[in-house]
Amino acid sequence: MNSHVRWRGWVLVGPALLVTLGLFAAPMVLVIITSLYRREGASINRALSLDNYVRILTDATIHQALLNSLEVVALTVAFSTLIAYPFAYIIAFRVASKWQPLLLLLTVLPFWTSYVVRSYSWLLVLAKNGVINQTLVEWGVLAEPLAMANTRFATVLAFTHFFVMVSTLTIYASLRQIPTNLGPAARDLGASPLQVFLRVTLPLSIPGVVVGAFLTFVLAIGDYITPQIVGGGNELLLPQLLILQVSRRGDFPLAAAMALVLLVIVALVYAASSKNLTLERRK
Amino acid sequence: MYKTRFTASLAALSASALLLAACAGSAEEGSSSTGSEGAADGAPQELNALVWCDHTDPALLEPFEEANNVTVNVRDYEGTGVALGILEQSQPGDWDVFVIDSVDVPRVAEAGLLAPLNKDDFDFDQFFEQVRLPEIHEIEGTLYAVPEKFGYNTVAFNGANVDAEAMRDLSFLWDPALAGKIAIYDYYIPVMEFVGLELGIEPQNITLADLPAIEARLGELKEQSVLLGDVVSTQTALATGEVDVIVGGGEFSTSVLNAENPELDWILPEQGGIRWQQAVGVVASSEKQDLATKFVQHIVSPEGQAALATSSCFWGMPANKNATLTDDQKALLRWDEQAAFIANSYPYYIPDAELDEAMLDVWTRVVAG
Numbered sequence: 001m002n003s004h005v006r007w008r009g010w011v012l013v014g015p016a017l018l019v020t021l022g023l024f025a026a027p028m029v030l031v032i033i034t035s036l037y038r039r040e041g042a043s044i045n046r047a048l049s050l051d052n053y054v055r056i057l058t059d060a061t062i063h064q065a066l067l068n069s070l071e072v073v074a075l076t077v078a079f080s081t082l083i084a085y086p087f088a089y090i091i092a093f094r095v096a097s098k099w100q101p102l103l104l105l106l107t108v109l110p111f112w113t114s115y116v117v118r119s120y121s122w123l124l125v126l127a128k129n130g131v132i133n134q135t136l137v138e139w140g141v142l143a144e145p146l147a148m149a150n151t152r153f154a155t156v157l158a159f160t161h162f163f164v165m166v167s168t169l170t171i172y173a174s175l176r177q178i179p180t181n182l183g184p185a186a187r188d189l190g191a192s193p194l195q196v197f198l199r200v201t202l203p204l205s206i207p208g209v210v211v212g213a214f215l216t217f218v219l220a221i222g223d224y225i226t227p228q229i230v231g232g233g234n235e236l237l238l239p240q241l242l243i244l245q246v247s248r249r250g251d252f253p254l255a256a257a258m259a260l261v262l263l264v265i266v267a268l269v270y271a272a273s274s275k276n277l278t279l280e281r282r283k
Numbered sequence: 284m285y286k287t288r289f290t291a292s293l294a295a296l297s298a299s300a301l302l303l304a305a306c307a308g309s310a311e312e313g314s315s316s317t318g319s320e321g322a323a324d325g326a327p328q329e330l331n332a333l334v335w336c337d338h339t340d341p342a343l344l345e346p347f348e349e350a351n352n353v354t355v356n357v358r359d360y361e362g363t364g365v366a367l368g369i370l371e372q373s374q375p376g377d378w379d380v381f382v383i384d385s386v387d388v389p390r391v392a393e394a395g396l397l398a399p400l401n402k403d404d405f406d407f408d409q410f411f412e413q414v415r416l417p418e419i420h421e422i423e424g425t426l427y428a429v430p431e432k433f434g435y436n437t438v439a440f441n442g443a444n445v446d447a448e449a450m451r452d453l454s455f456l457w458d459p460a461l462a463g464k465i466a467i468y469d470y471y472i473p474v475m476e477f478v479g480l481e482l483g484i485e486p487q488n489i490t491l492a493d494l495p496a497i498e499a500r501l502g503e504l505k506e507q508s509v510l511l512g513d514v515v516s517t518q519t520a521l522a523t524g525e526v527d528v529i530v531g532g533g534e535f536s537t538s539v540l541n542a543e544n545p546e547l548d549w550i551l552p553e554q555g556g557i558r559w560q561q562a563v564g565v566v567a568s569s570e571k572q573d574l575a576t577k578f579v580q581h582i583v584s585p586e587g588q589a590a591l592a593t594s595s596c597f598w599g600m601p602a603n604k605n606a607t608l609t610d611d612q613k614a615l616l617r618w619d620e621q622a623a624f625i626a627n628s629y630p631y632y633i634p635d636a637e638l639d640e641a642m643l644d645v646w647t648r649v650v651a652g
Contacts (some may be wrong), residue, residue, distance in 0.1 A: 040636065041636040044371065061648050061651050120519075128427060128525055129524045129525070141607060149509075149525060150520075181606060232512060233510060234508075234510055235651075236647060236650045240650075244643070247365055248362050248365075248470065248471065249365065249640075250366075
């Protein structure tokens, strides 16, 4: 490699490298250092220690918050995938090609509305005086309105609505990569339609499912707004606990340590699913 | 070929960089020139204020900005801990004005963050006697912050669905009749102090030994509630009928909603309530001490106090009894009952670090269930 080519590489990569170092690596180092400080009274003790991490490992309330977060996210990923897969399948294999872009556009339509507005919309839909309860009470189906808003049910429902489109798009992309002749070939060899789906289509679309599930996991695990607005803050999730440390006590070190724990969890999930984190066609 | 293209690219890149540098340089010179002559040619100055959200209302800021040819940049925060964190991460001179809970003035002043103020710059005869509190706004006779607004963390409710007379007894909050109709304001200190009142413990007397009883009672209240949220969330829940009662709410919860629904009201129970109070001071490291002091004077002037008391973010009683409020506004603030309310309320008490941490632990345990 001659020096010109090496130079050229650095010039081309340089801007992106600088942005990454300045806007990601440097702040991350600051967060790591801050997590090693301690809040004492109204001030921050800058002597480095692992106290915040020891507390995270030993505090039952933090464990409960983490468990709540994982349960809510697991439910969201499960429901999103169960809804997204058949939808993506229908678009990919049962809808004429010329209509597919329109359906995909409709899929992402909710993304065009502000996230906060969508959260408040769900609150109004699920509230005691909301559309669902009022309709069911007026029809005589319910004697009293159901408590749907400000519950885990509401949080999972809103999350599923927000993120189902992510899984739909990734699964659709995966399904479209499957060679069209594999299904007929399997049928020629005597496979039933169910067997074709279970032994050909589903295995080959797993990367799309995993990518969608991973993105849903990442988006939901750190979300503060939806559990707060739609869930009514009734259930302590890790982002809630983190914000509580910052907004009420100014305990930035403990909050930084919690943020890094969240990051480690995301990294672990990434590592566990990295084999399937691709939308490229499998060889 | 490659070499030629690469050289051309590099040249273009260099030219662009030089052009950008030249533009930046000339812009810098331009701004420097404007800046240095700004005071002379009437260009607006800037004042940076760290405030609660009620100070972000244009009705409060614009008269001062127009009268003094200044732009007031405000950043709102919740909780003194956050404000201290912001100050700690700032450079000296970044902030000029600091709005703060009155109870925090001594520790913040002792930390050297507030500048001494001249008492003669303020007409304290215009202030409600009970909220002047020189014992917390002054240190050894030196004034560090001026009281500006106060109110109560108590009970806000929908009078159409809840008996206002029953609400005068704090214990009624635990009545099964209110199950599923309560929202809890999510600031743990005043709410836990309020629960303490129901147990007969005054805020300043709460110790670590009292926390198990408060935790148990708070847990029972949580069972009664459907949500824990900030001012906006609890207000929304009350306004939409999702709940009928806000524990820890007060005039700041209902006054802005009263025009739409006059049934939304607040009350101080017989057991009392928690009185919050804000003060405003000048940041010690400010390079615009005179202008900042002028802004503080505007805030506590009768006109400034009226705008602050009826701020679109939240209402509260003005510290200045000459605030130019209308009779309707005074009625909503229960102006005539203030003497009795003040007598039956306890100043918002900030625990020491150990108790504060223990209280937050109790709160998170209760929320986590």
